[in-house]
Amino acid sequence: MLARRIIPCLDVRDGQVVKGTQFRDHEIVGDIIELAQRYRDEGADELVFYDITASSDGRTVSTDWVTRVARVLDIPFCVAGGIRSLAGARAILHSGADKISINSPALENPALITELATEFGSQCVVVGIDSRQENDGYFVKQYTGDPDKTRATRWGTVEWAREAQRLGAGEVVLNCMNQDGMRQGYDLAQLRLARAALTIPLVASGGAGTPAHFRDAFRDAGVDGALAASVFHKGTIKIPALKAQLIADGISIRP
Amino acid sequence: MLAIVDSGGANIASVRFALERLGVRSELTADPAVIRSAERVILPGVGSAVEGMKRLHAKGLVECVRGLTQPVLGVCLGMQLLFESSAEGPVDTLGLIPGRVALLPDSPGIQVPHMGWNTVQIAKPVALLDGIEAGARFYFVHSYAGPANEFTLASCTHGTAFAAIVQRGNFSGVQFHPERSGPAGARLLQNFVEGRA
Numbered sequence: 001m002l003a004r005r006i007i008p009c010l011d012v013r014d015g016q017v018v019k020g021t022q023f024r025d026h027e028i029v030g031d032i033i034e035l036a037q038r039y040r041d042e043g044a045d046e047l048v049f050y051d052i053t054a055s056s057d058g059r060t061v062s063t064d065w066v067t068r069v070a071r072v073l074d075i076p077f078c079v080a081g082g083i084r085s086l087a088g089a090r091a092i093l094h095s096g097a098d099k100i101s102i103n104s105p106a107l108e109n110p111a112l113i114t115e116l117a118t119e120f121g122s123q124c125v126v127v128g129i130d131s132r133q134e135n136d137g138y139f140v141k142q143y144t145g146d147p148d149k150t151r152a153t154r155w156g157t158v159e160w161a162r163e164a165q166r167l168g169a170g171e172v173v174l175n176c177m178n179q180d181g182m183r184q185g186y187d188l189a190q191l192r193l194a195r196a197a198l199t200i201p202l203v204a205s206g207g208a209g210t211p212a213h214f215r216d217a218f219r220d221a222g223v224d225g226a227l228a229a230s231v232f233h234k235g236t237i238k239i240p241a242l243k244a245q246l247i248a249d250g251i252s253i254r255p
Numbered sequence: 256m257l258a259i260v261d262s263g264g265a266n267i268a269s270v271r272f273a274l275e276r277l278g279v280r281s282e283l284t285a286d287p288a289v290i291r292s293a294e295r296v297i298l299p300g301v302g303s304a305v306e307g308m309k310r311l312h313a314k315g316l317v318e319c320v321r322g323l324t325q326p327v328l329g330v331c332l333g334m335q336l337l338f339e340s341s342a343e344g345p346v347d348t349l350g351l352i353p354g355r356v357a358l359l360p361d362s363p364g365i366q367v368p369h370m371g372w373n374t375v376q377i378a379k380p381v382a383l384l385d386g387i388e389a390g391a392r393f394y395f396v397h398s399y400a401g402p403a404n405e406f407t408l409a410s411c412t413h414g415t416a417f418a419a420i421v422q423r424g425n426f427s428g429v430q431f432h433p434e435r436s437g438p439a440g441a442r443l444l445q446n447f448v449e450g451r452a
Contacts, residue, residue, distance in 0.1 A: 045372055070268055074276065093301075122368060123368040
């Protein structure tokens with residue numbers, strides 16, 4: 001049976017791994033290669049690297065660190081941040097990344113999802129969605145890497161997730177912004193809505209604080225992967241202990 | 256020398272790096288003469304069957320790959336191209352292994368693409384799996400898959416069963432990504448390099 005994935009997320013700014021709370025106040029966590037290898041050794045199933053400033057600055061991620069990561073890593077990894085063209089995606093994938101994730105550029109130009117899926121296959125194309133709960137609904141935000149540039153879009157979250165799938169996305173990472181960095185648990189209600197709307201894999205992001213939060217996301221929201229950053233960077237949750245607990249809880253996990 | 260067929264697909268760098276980690280010298284090449292003279296050949300590939308075959312045709316490599324007599328390992332799309340055809344598009348693939356590659360059906364709880372770490376069920380002795388513990392997980396990421404048939408050495412199940420490791424004569428293929436499957440995948444590549452295929 002396919003294992004549910006534990007995915008540490010490394011936010012990258014200027015070649016360093018950083019972490020903020022609710023997308024603000026970033027502090028340096030460590031070196032990209034060192035952290036990537038540490039998480040691999042601890043049993044991470046996949047890694048995501050987000051160049052958090054690239055999209056709002058209008059830059060594309062540089063590929064030199066992607067190559068360095070690909071040389072040492074023997075688990076899959078995804079790169080996100082400012083990829084807005086076939087050429088940009090090709091550079092990242094040919095540097096050794098397994099998947100690319102697009103967020104703001106997909107909102108600017110939804111046809112990009114189809115172009116990427118046609119060229120590289122849907123399995124390489126992840127659409128990241130930053131979603132905030134407002135009043136009674138969930139809405140998609142754009143350019144969240146910089147709070148001064150963050151803006152609303154016309155999309156409801158579930159509608160955009162469904163549209164991304166229709167256009168050829170192979171996976172959706174749903175960042176629940178209200179929960180990000182709060183460690184109060186994933187937004188299960190929102191994840192359930194997205195899960196019910198999609199036939200492609202869904203990854204939960206934002207809010208992990210305890211091993212039980214991962215269990216709930218897998219068991220109660222049916223997500224395929226759970227992404228977290230600060231609990232891993234700060235050592236609040238150790239991946240081997242987390243996986244042992246999830247296996248004891250009856251979740252399908254790669255030991 | 257081990258030749259990696261430069262078919263222009265996306266996972267070429269990661270296959271090359273995985274061999275580097277094993278201390279194996281490889282050459283990334285689209286030169287038919289170099290490929291023909293290599294001791295072993297890896298056919299990587301990510302993307303669609305149509306694009307993959309287009310790239311092989313454009314580089315004049317279709318007959319070259321079909322005619323190889325040394326051990327050949329297809330990886331992911333590279334394995335799917337060993338079959339006769341694919342539901343992914345109107346294209347004849349290499350036709351080295353009987354069967355048609357089909358889309359994996361999704362259903363509640365079975366998401367497609369099949370993405371993540373899964374186990375394989377061994378149908379026949381698999382030298383490529385020498386030294387790898389039973390129940391080891393490999394990393395899969397694909398929407399299409401080859402049929403489990405008499406050339407299947409190991410299958411995988413994601414809703415339905417499909418070919419995970421195939422072999423016919425000197426041609427082998429793995430649907431998962433050994434270059435991204437941790438120590439088990441590294442051992443599989445080592446087995447291929449050392450002639451256990």
